[in-house]
Amino acid sequence: xxxxxxxxxxxxxxxxxxxxxxxATVILLIAGLYLSLFGSPPDYQQGDTVRIMYIHVPAxxxxxxxxxxxxxxxxxxxxxxxPLADLFAKAAAPIGAGxxxxxxxxxxxxxxPMWGTWWVWDxxxxxxLILFFLYLGYMALxxxxxxxxxGARAGDVLLLxxxxxxxxxxxxxxxxxxxxxxxxxVRMGGxxxxxxxxxxxxxMAVGFTTYFITVVILRLRAELAQRKIQTLRFSVAGDGATx
Amino acid sequence: xxxxxxxxxxxxxxxxxLGAATALTLTAFQDNIVFxxxxxxxxxxxxxxxxxxxxxxxxxxxxxxxxxxxxTEFRVTDTAHxxxxxxxxxxxxxxxxxxxxxxEGKLTGGVFVAREVLAKHDETYMPPEVSEALKQxxxxxxxxxxxxxxxxxxxxxxxKKE
Numbered sequence: 182x183x184x185x186x187x188x189x190x191x192x193x194x195x196x197x198x199x200x201x202x203x204x205a206t207v208i209l210l211i212a213g214l215y216l217s218l219f220g221s222p223p224d225y226q227q228g229d230t231v232r233i234m235y236i237h238v239p240a241x242x243x244x245x246x247x248x249x250x251x252x253x254x255x256x257x258x259x260x261x262x263x264p265l266a267d268l269f270a271k272a273a274a275p276i277g278a279g280x281x282x283x284x285x286x287x288x289x290x291x292x293x294p295m296w297g298t299w300w301v302w303d304x305x306x307x308x309x310l311i312l313f314f315l316y317l318g319y320m321a322l323x324x325x326x327x328x329x330x331x332g333a334r335a336g337d338v339l340l341l342x343x344x345x346x347x348x349x350x351x352x353x354x355x356x357x358x359x360x361x362x363x364x365x366x367v368r369m370g371g372x373x374x375x376x377x378x379x380x381x382x383x384x385m386a387v388g389f390t391t392y393f394i395t396v397v398i399l400r401l402r403a404e405l406a407q408r409k410i411q412t413l414r415f416s417v418a419g420d421g422a423t424x
Numbered sequence: 425x426x427x428x429x430x431x432x433x434x435x436x437x438x439x440x441x442l443g444a445a446t447a448l449t450l451t452a453f454q455d456n457i458v459f460x461x462x463x464x465x466x467x468x469x470x471x472x473x474x475x476x477x478x479x480x481x482x483x484x485x486x487x488x489x490x491x492x493x494x495x496t497e498f499r500v501t502d503t504a505h506x507x508x509x510x511x512x513x514x515x516x517x518x519x520x521x522x523x524x525x526x527x528e529g530k531l532t533g534g535v536f537v538a539r540e541v542l543a544k545h546d547e548t549y550m551p552p553e554v555s556e557a558l559k560q561x562x563x564x565x566x567x568x569x570x571x572x573x574x575x576x577x578x579x580x581x582x583x584k585k586e
Contacts, residue, residue, distance in 0.1 A: 222551030226518065231549060260431045296542045297516025303459040341439065345446045356450075357457045358479060360526055365547040375550035 188405055191265055195398045202395040209388030216381035224378075230294055231378070237287040238366075239386040240280045243393060244312060245347055247277030251319075252344040255337035265401070267333035270340060271323055272400035276393055278316035285313060296360060304353035305361035308346060315343040460526045463505035471531065478507060478536050479526040479544065487521055500525060500536070511538040518543030 217235035224231035251270040258266035288306070289299045300306065319336050326332030354363040365374045372379055450457065460479030461469055478500055486499040495512045498521075509527055519525060524544030529537045550558075 222553070224549050225552040225555035226523075226545060227549075230517075234549070256435060260428055260435055295516065295518050295545060297519075298540075298542050301459070301542070304457050341435070342442060344439070345442055349446075349450070357454075358459045358462070360459055360542060360544055362545055362547045365549060368547070373546075373548045375554055377551055378549050 188264060192402065192405065195402060199395065199398055202391045202398070206388060206391040206395050209384055209391060213381060213385035213388045216384055221378050221381045222375075227295060230291065233287050233291040234378075235381055235385050237284060237291060238382060239389040240284040240287065241309070242386055243389050244277060244281040244284050244309070245350060246390070247273050247280060247393060248312060248315070248340075248343070249347055251277065252340045252347075255340040258333060259337045259341070267337065268401055268404050269397070270319075270336065271333065272404055273393075273397050274316055274320050274323075276396055276400075278313065278320065280389070280393075281309065281313040281316060285309060298360075301360050303359040303361060304357045305350065305359045308350045308353050312343075312346055312350060315339070315346065319343075462502040463500060463507045464502050466507065466531075467505060473530060475528060475530050475539075477526055477528045478509070478538075479524070480507075482519070482521050482523055482525050484521050500527065507536050508534070509536045509538055509541075511541050513541070515541055516543040518545055 213235070217232055221232075221235075223229045251273050254263075254266040254270045254273075257263045258270065288309075292301075293299050319339050322339055323329075323332045323336040326335065351364075353359060354361055366372045366379065366382070374382070460477035461471070462480050463478070466478070480500040480502045483499040483501045483506060486497075488497045489495070490497060495510065496515060497508065497510050499506050499508050501507075509529075511527065511529075519541065524546060526542045526544050527536065527538035528540045528542075531537075
């Protein structure tokens with residue numbers, strides 16, 4: 182892990198990786214969307230409305246996956262002071278917030294026809310809304326400091342405090358009575374979803390993941406380039422003052 | 425190296441404390457986080473005259489439209505206990521006998537008068553043909569079985585009773 186924390190090595194490796202993850206994203210999302218919309222059957226209870234699942238569920242998984250990765254990066258940033266860890270968290274935050282928003286909006290659109298309501302304050306929906314606010318709060322906090330290093334440290338603490346919400350979201354449907362149904366895929370006793378629907382779902386989920394990797398690499402490279410420009414500017418300004 | 429180790433231990437301790445605090449808080453607020461009560465819980469829980477939510481399955485053969493055309497009467501069951509519900513208004517698409525339902529309202533004279541009725545679906549997804557085939561073969565196995573009895577969250581699927 183320490184090997185990859187070196188910014189120069191990251192730039193070299195990510196340049197090699199980027200075309201592959203970008204290509205995989207395009208292929209997986211096209212295949213996944215085709216399978217979800219045309220290549221899979223309607224549900225025995227919900228009919229075609231079930232197709233919202235192929236966006237909603239991967240987005241929900243990603244919102245948890247991205248947050249967990251950011252929290253791990255925050256721990257690495259606090260404990261080992263990795264130069265890339267804080268940058269990763271900062272780069273991933275808007276993507277994770279986007280996934281959470283997609284999850285909330287599609288969930289609402291799904292709930293309206295099926296449950297008969299856009300929103301209820303049950304444990305699952307409320308805890309996901311809190312996750313969305315954690316993302317927004319992190320982004321606001323990190324950018325609220327003049328010194329980026331202090332901003333990153335405050336953000337790391339917020340991310341690590343917020344990690345308690347991740348198991349709460351996952352297990353909210355088992356611990357309490359909720360309107361949201363329990364897990365269908367990641368559960369004891371195997372998935373309760375037919376393989377004709379599970380495969381499109383997994384293709385979409387992998388596609389969402391490669392999309393995240395692609396965009397986070399792009400954002401990290403942009404962030405590193407910006408840092409370099411800033412350093413150069415300072416040194417030029419410094420030279421001007423002395424010369 | 426020792427400083428890194430110390431920071432790591434501090435972080436571990438802080439997370440442990442935070443986790444414990446959260447667990448205690450959530451346990452303390454257990455009753456407030458519950459979205460609905462099941463008919464069985466209502467036998468022991470004092471709800472009085474306030475609004476609350478009732479959740480369970482719509483009992484087979486219990487749905488009845490009254491002559492005014494907009495009022496529906498049905499019974500909500502968790503297979504152990506049953507409560508009659510009266511609701512005036514439009515029902516969601518997924519509302520059907522044997523399916524999960526969450527109704528908000530209050531108890532008046534032993535009947536639950538609902539202001540709002542929401543449909544709840546379980547975690548099973550399959551194509552209609554598979555559901556038909558399973559029903560015909562009589563092998564449909566309720567995936568919610570084997571969970572704890574207290575978990576009313578996973579109502580048995582409609583197909584099980586046929």
